[in-house]
C-alpha cells in the first residue's frame with residue numbers, strides 16, 4: 001500500500017550539503033532563479049552565510065540580523081538551499097504545537113522515519129525564537145560552529161506567520177540536517193529566520209513525504225578541492241542548526 005501523503009513523483013531538491021557549510025564553503029554558487037525552479041517552499045542560507053533564506057509561495061526572502069526581511073534577487077547566488085513542491089492535498093487543522101511536538105506529529109502522520117518530509121505550517125504563534133547569522137565574515141572564514149556562536153537571536157511574541165522546511169532521516173546527517181529543520185517568516189514578511197523553537201496556538205499543517213531526493217553539488221574549485229571529512233559532525237550540526 002502506498003500512502004496518500006507520499007509524493008512519489010516529486011523530489012526534494014538540495015543545493016550543496018550541510019557538510020560543505022561546516023567546512024567553510026560559504027560562497028554563493030547557485031543563483032536564486034535556479035533554486036526556485038525546483039520548488040515553491042524551502043530554506044537555505046545566503047552568500048557568505050550572511051542571512052537565512054525562506055522560500056514560501058514561490059518567493060525567496062532573506063532574513064539578516066538587524067535588518068527587515070528583503071526579497072532576494074533572482075541572480076543572487078546561494079551556497080546552500082533545500083526546496084520542494086508541496087501538494088496541498090494533505091492539510092490538517094492543528095492546535096498548540098512546539099518544535100518537538102511538530103516532529104512527533106509529522107512522524108505519526110507519515111508513519112515512517114525513512115523518507116524526507118516537506119512541511120508548511122501557517123498559523124497564530126504565541127512565540128517564535130529565530131536566529132540569524134552575525135555580520136558577514138571575511139576570508140579566511142571561521143568554522144560554522146564558531147560563526148554561529150555569535151548568532152543574533154530574536155524572540156518574536158504573538159504573531160501570525162508561516163514555518164517552512166523539512167524533516168530528514170538521521171542517515172542523511174551531513175548531507176542535510178537530520179531531524180526537523182525549519183525557517184519562519186511572519187505574515188507581514190518583515191521578521192523571520194532559522195527557527196530554534198516556537199509555540200503555535202493553532203493553524204493549518206501541510207505536509208508531504210518524498211521518495212525522491214536530488215542533490216546538486218557545486219562544481220567550484222573550492223568544492224572540488226575541499227576535504228569534506230568532518231569530525232564531531234552530529235554535535236556540530238546540532239549546535240549550528242538545532
Ligand SMILES: [Zn+2]
Pocket residue numbers: 043044052181182183194195241
Ligand atoms: Zn536553517
